[in-house]
Amino acid sequence: MSDNQCQICFAGTTRREVKEEIYTFKGHETVIQQSGLWCDSCGEGILNGNDLKTTAEEIADFKQAVKLKTAKDLKEKREKLHITQKQAAEICGGGVNAFHKYEKGEIFPPKATINLLTILANHPDLMKEIQSG
Numbered sequence: 001m002s003d004n005q006c007q008i009c010f011a012g013t014t015r016r017e018v019k020e021e022i023y024t025f026k027g028h029e030t031v032i033q034q035s036g037l038w039c040d041s042c043g044e045g046i047l048n049g050n051d052l053k054t055t056a057e058e059i060a061d062f063k064q065a066v067k068l069k070t071a072k073d074l075k076e077k078r079e080k081l082h083i084t085q086k087q088a089a090e091i092c093g094g095g096v097n098a099f100h101k102y103e104k105g106e107i108f109p110p111k112a113t114i115n116l117l118t119i120l121a122n123h124p125d126l127m128k129e130i131q132s133g
């Protein structure tokens with residue numbers, strides 16, 4: 001048994017290197033340069049504390065950027081529909097302050113909320129079906 005045998009698949013050999021990895025957060029992707037012990041067979045990596053530290057800031061920045069972009073998009077969609085945050089909350093649920101927090105990027109909105117506002121912003125005529133119900 002080699003010292004470098006992969007402890008995940010036991011078939012490949014691991015080597016310390018920097019690998020390009022796709023990092024996904026809430027449906028958004030970014031490419032990071034991740035150091036670690038990477039297997040040449042299964043492709044899995046074993047990351048130690050230092051490996052994780054090298055990308056922690058980049059990942060945190062990416063997550064923040066996704067949050068802010070989502071917040072901005074949601075606000076634009078709501079404004080396109082000419083409804084207040086309170087009205088948006090009545091349509092989507094989530095309480096009076098929910099939209100305020102979504103649009104400030106303090107809370108990540110539920111996917112259903114994003115999807116519903118996306119549909120309504122693209123098809124404003126559907127608003128009457130909700131308001132009459």
Ligand SMILES: [Zn+2]
Nearest residue numbers: 006009039042
């Ligand atoms: Zn492996």
